Amino acid sequence: MEASDERLAMAAAAGDDAAFAALLARHYDRVFRLAFRLTGRAAEAEDLTQDVALALPAKLRGFRGDARFTTWLYRVVVNAASDRRRRSASRSRAALGWGEVERARRSEATEAAAAQTWLEDAMSTLPEALRDTVALVLDDLTHREAAEVLGVSEGTVSWRISEAKKHLKALKEAEA
Incomplete structure (x- = not known):
């Protein structure tokens, strides 16, 4: 059975x-x-x-x-x-959520790359002294350190940064 x-x-x-x-x-x-x-x-x-x-x-x-x-x-x-x-x-x-995160990450990366490209192109339009000063400051040097490297006063570095900002702002506004 x-x-x-x-x-x-x-x-x-x-x-x-x-x-x-x-x-x-x-x-x-x-x-x-x-x-x-x-x-x-x-x-x-x-x-x-x-x-x-x-x-x-x-x-x-x-x-x-x-x-x-x-x-x-x-x-x-x-x-x-x-x-x-x-x-x-x-x-x-x-x-799906990770897909959205990845799309956002890629979008941010694309925007950052575009901003970097714009800055590089805009920097090439600056006079040499301003371009050198901005490059040093963007490379995390203080105004005092940049002044030492360039052999100018700290005030001159601050003035050059101010002038570069005005120039870049005018370029940005002209594009808009």
Whole structure:
């Protein structure tokens, strides 16, 4: 006489590997068919069936025998499919969010590159003394340090920076 599903489930829940193997062999195709109907794709149904098979030993501990084993097993498969869809939707939303972040990052990088190109072009229009002074200050030298490098007074460096700003501002306004 063949053991009932419920008896095999109880034995498997108690740690009987042979009972678990028999139960899985008996219902694997049934789980796959349901998984296929729930997902509509063979590859996803195979993955879902494997997920259920891997989770089944732990889930069997919760099987009380109140319902037929097949009814309980169907519920496990339906829940697993729902969980899989939720995870997939969450990943899709997360990927979409990262896509927006990446688009924003690229947009900022493009704007920064355009600003850098504009500044380089605008700097080439400055008189040499102003261009050298601005280059030093943009390279994080203080006005005092730039004055030492150029051999001029700190006040001259400040005046040159002021003149360069006026020149660059006029160029920007002329473009607008």
